[in-house]
Amino acid sequence: MPVEPDSAVAENGATSPFVYPDTDSTRAGIEAVSRRLAGGTIAIIGLGxxxxxxxxxISKTPADRILLIDGDRxxxxxxxxxxxxxAIEDIAAKLFKVEYFANIYGRMHTGIExxxxxxATNTIGLLEEADFVFVCVDSIAARAFIIPALEQRDLPFIDCGLxxxxxxxxLxxxxRVTTSTPTMRTHVHVKxxxxxxxNADDELYRSNIQVADLNMLAGTLAVIQYKQLRGFYVDTEAEYHAIYSTDGNAIINADRA
Incomplete structure (x- = not known):
């Protein structure tokens, strides 16, 4: 996990990663709480x-750097x-996904890379600079390479599945939102x-892409879990694995640290 900044340094005007000030935290009176999210490098693997x-x-948090990793256009x-x-012009430009998002969110956050x-073996070194990783890929083969690499580097991560x-x-x-940190990892493999x-990649999900609401919920639950780990949100149960079902809007939590 990124180290929380010293409060005195933060209060005395440490360099902000934002292009313009976070007046939302100021307006809500939660600047001290928001500082718990400051600093460090976050990697997002997969920009689907x-x-x-x-x-x-995450671009709305004061992380120093946000690494975007995805080789698709x-x-x-x-x-x-x-x-x-x-915009249709952006579609026609055939930018890489990471280029497109860097252009968009670079308007707000200066640390997006x-x-x-x-x-792969020749690019995994990008993670050497990360403090926390979000794994957002839809390929078992990709996970089979990424997850052991993260564990070998003792990196905390959250893996999202849909x-x-x-x-x-x-439909x-x-x-699924699964967390793994140096404090607790065995549940990932034992369970x-x-x-x-x-080869159980969900073919229906791959072909039917009109599931923006589930994507949004998966990403939101993952970031909430990250903020719990950083002490932004109260977390008395410390669950490391959660499953949400659209049938009944039920969330099942398990694997408590």
């Missing part, structure tokens, strides 16, 4: 529907899962919390 929401929320179908409204690559199934011509959605083997 969920990763883009994580970026939207922005396409028209992405616009229907991403926050905001993508795009890396138009997929993580699945859909078609039942009686209607049932499940969202198979993160899929790392097999």
């Amino acid at each position: 529907g969920t990763g883009s929401v994580v970026l939207d929320l 922005a396409e028209q179908h992405n616009a229907f899962r991403w926050p905001g409204a993508m 795009p890396h138009a690559v997929h993580l 699945g859909l199934s078609l039942i009686d011509d209607r 049932m959605g499940l969202i 198979d919390r993160i899929p790392l083997t097999g």
